Amino acid sequence: MGDIAAFREGLLEAIPSLRAFAVSLVKSSDRADDLVQETLVKAWDKQKSFQPGTNLKAWLFTILRNEFYSQMRKRGREVQDSDGVMTARLAIHPNQDSSLDLDDFKRALATLPEDQREAIVLIGASGFSYEEAAEICDCAVGTIKSRVSRARSRLQEILGVSGETEYGPDGISAQVTNSSAVA
Amino acid sequence: MANEKTAARKAGPKGNGKNDPLGTNTEIGRKLRQYYDELMADDVPDRFTELLKQLEQKESDRSGTERN
Numbered sequence: 001m002g003d004i005a006a007f008r009e010g011l012l013e014a015i016p017s018l019r020a021f022a023v024s025l026v027k028s029s030d031r032a033d034d035l036v037q038e039t040l041v042k043a044w045d046k047q048k049s050f051q052p053g054t055n056l057k058a059w060l061f062t063i064l065r066n067e068f069y070s071q072m073r074k075r076g077r078e079v080q081d082s083d084g085v086m087t088a089r090l091a092i093h094p095n096q097d098s099s100l101d102l103d104d105f106k107r108a109l110a111t112l113p114e115d116q117r118e119a120i121v122l123i124g125a126s127g128f129s130y131e132e133a134a135e136i137c138d139c140a141v142g143t144i145k146s147r148v149s150r151a152r153s154r155l156q157e158i159l160g161v162s163g164e165t166e167y168g169p170d171g172i173s174a175q176v177t178n179s180s181a182v183a
Numbered sequence: 184m185a186n187e188k189t190a191a192r193k194a195g196p197k198g199n200g201k202n203d204p205l206g207t208n209t210e211i212g213r214k215l216r217q218y219y220d221e222l223m224a225d226d227v228p229d230r231f232t233e234l235l236k237q238l239e240q241k242e243s244d245r246s247g248t249e250r251n
Binding site: 004005011012015017019023024036040044102105120121123125155161162 | 204205210211212214215216217218219221222223224225227228230231232234235238239242243
């Protein structure tokens with residue numbers, strides 16, 4: 001009973017990140033939530049195959065991703081909706097600190113092929129290591145690295161930004177700290 | 184404004200360094216996290232908490248009967 005409750009807690013905690021990953025894959029919140037629901041049910045049925053102490057989040061992401069690709073195969077490949085549903089549904093919060101518009105970013109992200117999109121999201125946002133991402137995507141670490149790198153170059157190209165920025169948060173803070181100007 | 188900047192700096196990812204191609208010093212890295220954090224901030228719909236409750240209920244019923 002205690003184990004089951006702990007497992008349920010673990011699933012509950014993972015839901016926000018599972019939903020975020022699902023939206024990155026399917027681009028529609030409704031379908032994303034269906035995918036998360038399927039994932040939770042599957043995870044529950046397979047809970048005996050989960051080894052306590054290992055990474056539950058990575059295990060759940062693997063299930064979600066497998067579910068996504070098996071649904072894709074069943075439905076046949078859908079027409080890519082580059083700047084439709086997802087972009088329209090997500091709220092826009094303009095960020096004063098940043099020169100690049102988040103909406104443009106979403107649109108650019110949506111144009112990436114699935115394998116590159118999932119790789120850059122897993123590494124750059126979900127907080128997985130290259131090794132974990134490789135396990136989730138059932139491929140070699142080198143494959144993840146090259147997908148991330150291609151995704152990044154593609155986004156930089158579409159959005160017209162370069163790699164490093166001299167005006168990043170650290171740069172700004174350093175300038176502010178070093179300046180002796182007092183208001 | 185000052186607070187936001189401090190927060191942004193503190194919120195840096197683990198292992199962020201000059202060499203991290205998706206680190207906080209890169210525009211793409213920052214946008215990616217902003218995009219994701221916004222998705223993460225969504226409230227979890229009730230259907231999921233309900234679902235987990237049901238699954239747990241089902242499980243404890245079943246293990247009760249299995250144990251003869």
